[in-house]
Amino acid sequence: MAIFQARTWLSRSFSTLSSHPLRVCVVGSGPAGFYTAEKMLKAHQEAEVDIIDRLPTPFGLVRSGVAPDHPETKIVINQFSRVARHDRCSFFGNVTLGSSVSLLELRELYHVVVLAYGAESDRELGIPGEDLVGIHSAREFVWWYNGHPDCKNLDLDLKNTDTAVILGQGNVALDVARILLRPATELATTDIASHALAALEESSIRKVYLVGRRGPVQAACTAKELREVLGIKDLCIHLQEADLPKTPKDEEEIKNNRIQRRVYELLSKAATTGPSHPRSGQRELHFVFFRKPDRFLESDERRGHVSGVHFEKTVLKDVGDGKRIAVGTGQFEDLECGMVLKSIGYKSVPVDGLPFDHQKGVVPNIRGRVLHDTSGDATLLEEGLYVCGWLKRGPTGIIATNLYCAEETVVSISEDLNLLASKASLPKPGREGLLHLLDNRKVKFMQFSAWEKIDSTETRLGSLKNKPRDKLTTWEDLLKVARE
């Protein structure tokens, strides 16, 4: 109740005490960016919100991350489109933080800058052989099948091997396994990128390993995704019963965690149902637990190419605080494969002028307020600078997680604006200033109407192929259609 009253009072304060509108810039147009924009527009009736994104197409991972066979998850785009079309909101695509405009410049142009640009890089394993051909991050593979223009030309070879190893057992790992193992005919009616569909139609991959360092109790995926992959037609599931037994510590971990409990139940049911003897050519999915990658093996016939992964067997060790980590046992085992996809986590990328915690891969912040450095000193704040989404919390959670993340950041902003208003704040150039700057720099920004042209082109092309859309996947095509 108090927060609600405080929020409305705070939002009125800024506009009554100051005679100019609040200018807000949100960097990044994924869920974090759009939920933040929506809440700012609602909480501050005079605010103008500009959303910038380096791609001409908005929506971040909703467009480039959510799997093609999960169209219902993308419905939230309708809500985000309504925000973009709000009369106090403007979308600027093809504007890159760092090159089109610097962080310093944005902070001069706007009262409030919220960085919500997510995580466009990958955690590394740091083990030998990691740069062999045939090893990619799951992020790159996902961008490839989702038609992200940066991964159109990913050097992927699905024809030189019948086995792929996926490191990690989260939902991204399951997505990637599913796309590799689903019959291509099922993918043909989704919005999967055409080049990916063509490659998957010719793929020789029949066996996929999903490898985790820890056990089934610790698997990071969730029930819906697991249920879905276990239900794929003609797919043989392999799971060692020996990996299943729960220790008392496992029982305790599961006791208060509904997600882990239901995931474990699904995995144990899959193990006891047992693999039917695979017909030749039938596809296989193997869940492998308690294996930590030690190094990648290089092929003798194809120098520079990966031919397998050398794993160390692990056990779980208590490290205090109720936490357990996987530690090596000194016993090793190899898995042969021609492709490896690392699904061990995304990582954010810093920009000039932005405090960054390189260890955690996030911007140091307290409830969304950016801190001056990583010392944890809460009194040293970067005024007017905020974060939301993965850049703030790390690369975990679902789309809805950003709802609450944005709520928290917007409350922090509103509290700070109230303090600012009492010290006669200055007007800022905002949108006009940004347009002027981009014009001087000859940056060809794309407004939301440009995305609408891309959208209707993709939908029209898709209808010719019985797909909901046929994505434009090169910068060239996207910019050409946007400017028509």
Place this chain on the structure above:
Amino acid sequence: MLVSKVSRAGILMLRGLSRGKLTPITRAGYIQRPYGQYLQPWFERQTETKVFQGSIFLKHHNFSTTTTANASEEGSEKEETISVTFVDKDGEEQHIKVPIGMSMLEAAHENDIELEGACEGSLACSTCHVIVMDVEYYNKLEDPADEENDMLDLAFGLTETSRLGCQVIAKPELDGIRLAIPAATRNFAVDGYVPKPH
């Protein structure tokens, strides 16, 4: 949510107009959306969602009509409704009348109640999470299907009497039901990770 006020008459009229519109569902649960559906104004889409609701509710049919459509077809002015109270995260109550067969999510949106619905009722998110405040009413609901439980796994502030608002369909036995919209919590993690206090 940025919802512009739409007149009740407008909604009733549109519901009538779109009564014939049915949304086929394939086995994979994929919905063929009409071209440019994202361009439709909010209130039209809610009507489509309601028909979809009925489709999910009567799970075994590929095409289905909702009980609401049947009720309206009788042409009587007085639709059968139940009383529902929404309690928002600040404790404020809103008493509304919900026609039999309508989902709580749609009813909330028709009455400008702030209940998120990111996937618009397709069981692909947990944002319409509501807490049934009285256990006797919770017990009157059909058990959630696996698909709903999978989404409830991810809901914030999950309780023993939590349900997804898009899956709670108004029926006479639920007259007087009270639904709380959960407060945002600071524990954002979906993978069981408990953040260290700082």
